[in-house]
Structures are given as structure tokens and as C-alpha cells.
Amino acid sequence: MTDLTNLGVKAIRDGVASGDFTAREVAEAFNANVAAAAELNAFIVTTPDHALAAADAADAKRAKGEDLGAMGGVPIGMKDLFATNGVQTTAASHILEGFTPHYESTVSQNLWDAGAGMLGKLNLDQFAMGSSNETSYFGNVASPWRKEGTNAPMSPGGSSGGSSSAVSARLAPAATGTDTGGSIRQPAAFTGICGIKPTYGRCSRWGVVAFASSLDQAGPMARSVEDCAIMLGAMAGFDPKDATSLKADVPDWEAGLSADLSGKKVGIPREYRMEGTDQAILDSWEQGKEWLRDAGAEIVDISLPHTKYALPAYYIIAPAEASSNLARYDGVRYGLRDLPDGAGLQDMYAETRAAGFGDEVKRRILIGTYVLSAGFYDAYYNQAQKVRALVARDFDQAWAECDLILAPTTPTASFPLESLNEDPLTMYLNDVFAVPASLAGLPAMSVPATLNPDGLPLGLQLVGKAFDEQSVLNAGLAIQQRAGFHHAPEKWW
Ligand code: GLN
DSSP states (O other), X not given: OOOGGGOOHHHHHHHHHTTSSOHHHHHHHHHHHHHTTGGGOOEEEEOHHHHHHHHHHHHHHHHTTOOOOTTTTOEEEEETTBOBTTBOOXXXXXXXXXXXOSSOOHHHHHHHHTTOEEEEEEOOSXXXXXXXXXXXXXXXXXXXXXXTTOOOOBOOOSSSHHHHHHHHTTSOSEEEEEESSSXXXXXXXXXXXXXXXXXXXXXXXXTBOOSSTXXXXXXXXXXXHHHHHHHHHHHOOOOTTOTTOOOSOOOOTTTTOOOOOTTOEEEEEGGGOOTTOOHHHHHHHHHHHHHHHHTTOEEEEEOOTTHHHHHHHHHHHHHHHHHHHGGGOSSSSSSOOOOOTTOOHHHHHHHHHHHHSOHHHHHHHHHHHHHTSXXXXXXXXXXXXXXXXXXXXXXXXXXXXXXXXXXXXXXXXXXXXXSSTTXXXXXXXXXXXXXXXXXXXXXXXXXXXXXXXXXXXXXXXXXEOTTOHHHHHHHHHHHHHHHOOOOOOOOOO
């Protein structure tokens, strides 16, 4: 029998439905890969029994001739930012260590309702703050990829680095991610997989640990565009429990897939030709244009004039919202409580937060509190909100000239772990191409394009109009078919 762990979502779902193998065999095979990959540190906790129970339920349904659901028999990894009933949920932080929710996030519940099971909770940057998966309280995640000729552990990207590492290493056919300013797309690009952040509001944020509420969006990470389309369909949908959830039907993105881009115009934003971008990335961008042209699209030059202000605005808005969201971790309601002998309430807050948050999270809280403080609110926070509106307007104006935008996902390929963490500004630059679509709330996807001369994956990014995930997925499919990216990391773990 073929190695079941090389199969993706669609192949597993269809294979289980047609009886080529059982869901239990699939879950056992992935559970074994997860157990054998401790060196990657992709999981904070593993939940093999959850995967087996869902698999047995799928097999039982099949025996009775019932519909298995869009994700029937597919075991997945769950980013540890989603609350999971009875399973520790930490956001990779010490302050939430030991926190076991009594409820299930809407997105994870949707996935279980569609027939999926859970292999475990995936490691991430603490509170989803980071671009390298080095800010987790539970240790760095290693990418399964290595730079040719070296053994240095590489970054799987962040913050969804446990997700990207697990999916590219065949520990899971797919995983959930969240993207506030690139955290699905950048790790997908670093590890040679696909990931889509849908339109803001498509996926409920209810039960997802909040980082920056006006930006946070969940989305799927998988090894093919088809698998992303299937899984996004299962995750998305209106949720009355999330006031920012979109009251819109979820299209059947899988059925709508087509790599024929005739009549579509794809914009190439000139401001994305930035200094410091690797030549191999610029070359793959050129190649991407050719692929889309070959698929029938017309390529047009466009301008997004406020691009260079997007990243600074993001690094004001996101920390501002984070400082407010993270105020709830006070030692009273959740997780850690540090109450020194004879201490009062204020001491408990201070001790708990000092012990419970990592350095990057503290940096964000300090920046956020500063930009929201009385004397600086107008100079920073209000100004950043105005810039955000201008960035969104750039896209609105671009849609007069094109239907989609093609750009690199990141300015560089993956880098060795610990090579950038003394330098937060360079680390923040990772998201320079990802953040504008986040500020504008637009759907955006990364699709693997090629390997660079060091043998590391590079991704191309597609940004679409609000609600038009279909065009993004379709252009992704056109690239996937032409790129023929079938590389897998060589197993060393
Ligand atoms: N890397 C970005 C940050 O650190 C984005 C994170 C994210 O999208 N969650 O804020």
C-alpha cells in the first residue's frame, strides 16, 4: 500500500469514502509520524485518541452508507491558539500553561462536524507574535527543510510554524493556521506548502485566542490548493457568537476550482519591488507572471502607493490591540497565578504577568500601551489608523485595473533559527509583503513556486478582492499546475 501519510485531504477523504483504506489506518499512520518527529517540536500536546475516535466514527458512517462530510476521515493538526474542549490550550505561553477550556472554538467545531479528527495542538509563536517560531514558551519549532550542505536547524516561519512544519514533514495532511499579519502565508512559503487567509470575517474568531482582533483570521494550511479549498469550506461560515463574522454564504470553493484564468487581469504592484528582496524571489515572481499569462490571464502593472507605510502602521495597530486583548491575563481568571506570600492584588497581577509572558509579548504590550497612552494616541494610533485606511483604498483603486494581485510572499527564504532574534526590526520585515492585505482584510494565499539555489522553498502570493477567495484559489491552482512543486524535505528527524 502507498504511504498514507503522503496523501492530502482530498485523497484521504475520497480514499476513505471509496473504501481504499480505512480512516483508522490513516489516523494510525499519522499518529506514528507525529510520535516519531519529536525533534521538530511541532506539537505542544498530541491527541492520538481524538484522531482515532474521529476515524472510527468515519469508518462506522461508511459502514452504514452515510455521508462522511467534507473532511470525513481526515486527521489534522490544530494550531494551539484555538480553544479545544478538554485539551490544553496555551497560545504557546506560560501564562496559559495548564488552561483546559470547557468549550470548543467555532472553527475547530466546524472541522469536527465535517468529519475531521485532531492529531494534536501545534506549537506557534507565543500569542501568535513572531515570524520564526522562536517565541514559544515550549521551545523553537524546526523546519523539516535544511539549507543544502548544512545541518543548521531552519525556521519554519511564524507564527503558524508548528502547522507549517507538521504539514510539510507529513505529520499531518493539513493544519489550521491563523494570520494577523502573515502568519499563514509566510510559514507556508518557508516550508513549500499552501496556505490561505480568507477575507476578514469568513472564519469565526470565537474561541481563538485574540492577538489583534481587527486583523486575526483563521485559515487552512495544506500541501495543495484543492486541499485548502476543501478545508476552508469546512472552517468558514457565519457565527452569531462573533460580532465581526461575515453574514455571507460559504461558496463551494472546491466545486468552483478552475485553472482557466481567461478574462482575468492580474496586477503587479510596482511598490513591491523592494530593496533587500532576494534575486531568486524576484526571478520566481517573473516566472509566476509567465505561468498566469499561460493560464489565460492578462498581466498589468499597478501601483499601491502606500505600501511602504503598511508595515509601520501594522506594528502600531497590532500591538495596540494586543495590549488591550492581553489585559485579561491577570492571574485571576486563566492559567498561571503567581501570588507571593503576603502579596496584594497589584503584586499578583505584576508577578503573574512578569512570569507568564515572554519577551516578545512584553515588547508588544509595552509598545501597544505606549501608542494608546493619552499623550501619544493621536501621534501614533490615530495616525496608523489613517494609514490603514489609505492602504485599503490603494487596493480599492487597484481593483479598477485588475482582479487579482501577484507578489512574492516574503522577501527572503527561510533563515537559520536564532540568526535573527537579536534584531526585531529585520524579523518584522519578513511580513512586508503580507501585511498590506491583512490591513485591508483581503483574501490572500501563498502557493509554493520553486526551490532557491540553497534548496529552500519559495512561495508566491495572490491577493484577491474581498469575498473573492475563488479567484485567489483558481490562480493558485494555475500556478500549482505549472510549478509542479513536488519537492519534499529529506527526512532527518
Ligand atoms: N509576524 C507578524 C507578527 O509578529 C504576524 C503574526 C501573525 O500574523 N500572527 O506580528
